[in-house]
Amino acid sequence: MNVEKISAITIKVNDVARSVHFYNRLLGVEVLYGGENAHFSSLKTLGAKDMILNLEKGHVTPAWGPIIFYIKDVD
Numbered sequence: 001m002n003v004e005k006i007s008a009i010t011i012k013v014n015d016v017a018r019s020v021h022f023y024n025r026l027l028g029v030e031v032l033y034g035g036e037n038a039h040f041s042s043l044k045t046l047g048a049k050d051m052i053l054n055l056e057k058g059h060v061t062p063a064w065g066p067i068i069f070y071i072k073d074v075d
Contacts, residue, residue, distance in 0.1 A: 004072055008042075010054035012061070016041060019055045029053065 013019040017036040023029040023043050032052065034041030041055045
């Protein structure tokens with residue numbers, strides 16, 4: 001079994017509005033869900049095959065950050 005791609009990465013941020021503003025308005029990453037006033041937001045680049053970046057409001061710790069892997073055949 002091999003991981004084929006990274007599907008999504010979730011990052012905890014202190015300020016969702018500022019983070020969404022940075023990725024969306026400054027870097028042109030599309031907001032799929034949430035936004036500057038949300039507790040959780042999902043963003044992706046304009047390429048359809050690119051992974052999703054999730055921003056979640058919370059206490060930032062250096063040891064936190066799940067990565068979601070896409071695997072075609074888990075068995």
